[in-house]
Amino acid sequence: MLHQSFTRAMAALFAFLFLLASAAQAQTAKLPNVTILATGGTIAGTGATSTTTVGYTAATVGVQALIQAVPEIAKVANVSGEQVFQIASENMGNEHWLILAKRVNALLAQPNVDGIVITHGTDTLEETAYFLNLVVKSRKPVVVVGSMRPSTALSADGPINLYNAVNLAGSPQAVGKGVMVAMNDQIHAARDVTKANTTTTDTFRSTELGMIGYIQGGKPFFYRDVTRKHTVESEFDVSKLDALPQVDVAYAYANVGDVAVKALVAAGARGLVHAGVGNGSLPAKTKPALVAARSQGVVIVRSARVGQGIVARNGEANDDQLDFVVSDTLSPQKARILLMLALTKTSNTKDIQRMFYTY
Numbered sequence: 001m002l003h004q005s006f007t008r009a010m011a012a013l014f015a016f017l018f019l020l021a022s023a024a025q026a027q028t029a030k031l032p033n034v035t036i037l038a039t040g041g042t043i044a045g046t047g048a049t050s051t052t053t054v055g056y057t058a059a060t061v062g063v064q065a066l067i068q069a070v071p072e073i074a075k076v077a078n079v080s081g082e083q084v085f086q087i088a089s090e091n092m093g094n095e096h097w098l099i100l101a102k103r104v105n106a107l108l109a110q111p112n113v114d115g116i117v118i119t120h121g122t123d124t125l126e127e128t129a130y131f132l133n134l135v136v137k138s139r140k141p142v143v144v145v146g147s148m149r150p151s152t153a154l155s156a157d158g159p160i161n162l163y164n165a166v167n168l169a170g171s172p173q174a175v176g177k178g179v180m181v182a183m184n185d186q187i188h189a190a191r192d193v194t195k196a197n198t199t200t201t202d203t204f205r206s207t208e209l210g211m212i213g214y215i216q217g218g219k220p221f222f223y224r225d226v227t228r229k230h231t232v233e234s235e236f237d238v239s240k241l242d243a244l245p246q247v248d249v250a251y252a253y254a255n256v257g258d259v260a261v262k263a264l265v266a267a268g269a270r271g272l273v274h275a276g277v278g279n280g281s282l283p284a285k286t287k288p289a290l291v292a293a294r295s296q297g298v299v300i301v302r303s304a305r306v307g308q309g310i311v312a313r314n315g316e317a318n319d320d321q322l323d324f325v326v327s328d329t330l331s332p333q334k335a336r337i338l339l340m341l342a343l344t345k346t347s348n349t350k351d352i353q354r355m356f357y358t359y
């Protein structure tokens, strides 16, 4: 009699545990599969004390520790992590971008990967995001995220930024939006976002062209669409590239000469972005060096240091006569990225100008 009751109790227990496991499995099966690619930065940084918000060490915490620090992530996505690099992003280079882009495309080609989050230093985050926006070959969400305070700081922004980024990367509404930057509960398009403050948590801004949405309660809310081509509509493909053409930026200011331009060209620049004053103006002391560079086959893009607005073709210079390209609204650092990729396809300035009005 006792034996029968024990057997019945054990059978009931096993049935309950089986149902529990099945329910958990069903729940997991419903969650999106998101891969986190960690590259370093402040989000992986540590400081000596909880009030150390400057003077900390970036790129010290590994991807698994970043994930374990936010257990809530497991409730919204099936997450796996890869440590691609561990660097402060002021040291990000073309070689890093090629490795990262190839890994992103390989992962997104897998049917069991629904989205990707890239944790990154904030200093060049906008540049990596724009580069990927032009070379990722998938409509699946790719979200670049960082933080302005190290993981050890009071009110560190990294954990909530990471939680938001994973939610966004796993969200069906984020499909087809191009590469996004998720910081400070905001969603920005890679093309128009820039780091606008040295230290504050609201540093990422899309100023005049506007961010594309918010993340509230872990959910994305979109209010704008991206108008320029990106990802699967892009003509650029880095899958077979081991290097990118050397393209540099020369900054204009009162009393500037031509030393920087001449030095960059002498060092082998195949393209040169001039960060002009105002509407991309060319100082008289710099212009001859740019004209000479063009005559040697260097492609010149007139951009502007001001940060907002369209650099008008044939406005402050006769671009038709000089055979220069204008950057449209791209910042000098982003114009450099597009020019680099353009030069993997062509050196024809009319074709390159089309690209600057397309992406």
Ligand code: DAS
Pocket: 040, 041, 042, 043, 058, 087, 088, 089, 090, 120, 121, 122, 123, 124, 146, 147, 148
């Ligand atoms: N040095 C900065 C970087 O790695 C730290 C940061 O803000 O992430 O970009």
